[in-house]
Amino acid sequence: MTKITISVCKVYRNTGRFRFHRKNTKKAWKHYYLEEDEPDEWKFNTEWVDSIKAQFLKLKKRHKRMCICLNCGRIFYAYIKNEREEVNCPICPDDEDE
Ligand SMILES: [Zn+2]
Numbered sequence: 001m002t003k004i005t006i007s008v009c010k011v012y013r014n015t016g017r018f019r020f021h022r023k024n025t026k027k028a029w030k031h032y033y034l035e036e037d038e039p040d041e042w043k044f045n046t047e048w049v050d051s052i053k054a055q056f057l058k059l060k061k062r063h064k065r066m067c068i069c070l071n072c073g074r075i076f077y078a079y080i081k082n083e084r085e086e087v088n089c090p091i092c093p094d095d096e097d098e
Pocket residue numbers: 069070071072073074089090091092
């Protein structure tokens with residue numbers, strides 16, 4: 001199963017939304033990612049990770065980039081590892097001959 005890391009953050013474990021954290025609560029790493037359930041179906045998920053895994057995930061983190069296909073003019077989003085990575089249009093067929 002493919003996972004795409006969106007973000008790795010250090011957050012307080014015991015805080016609810018809109019509440020101040022209690023004393024003695026520890027910060028822990030939370031991994032925000034997309035998981036491919038079925039081909040082209042991405043589900044947002046989170047999980048707690050230890051600090052070693054968090055550092056590893058940070059290196060793998062991808063960036064969301066908006067792309068415009070010069071061929072069909074469609075705008076789509078792709079997750080890339082670095083700015084130079086080439087992204088194929090999800091709509092246009094791979095080979096140009098057809
Ligand atoms: Zn296209």
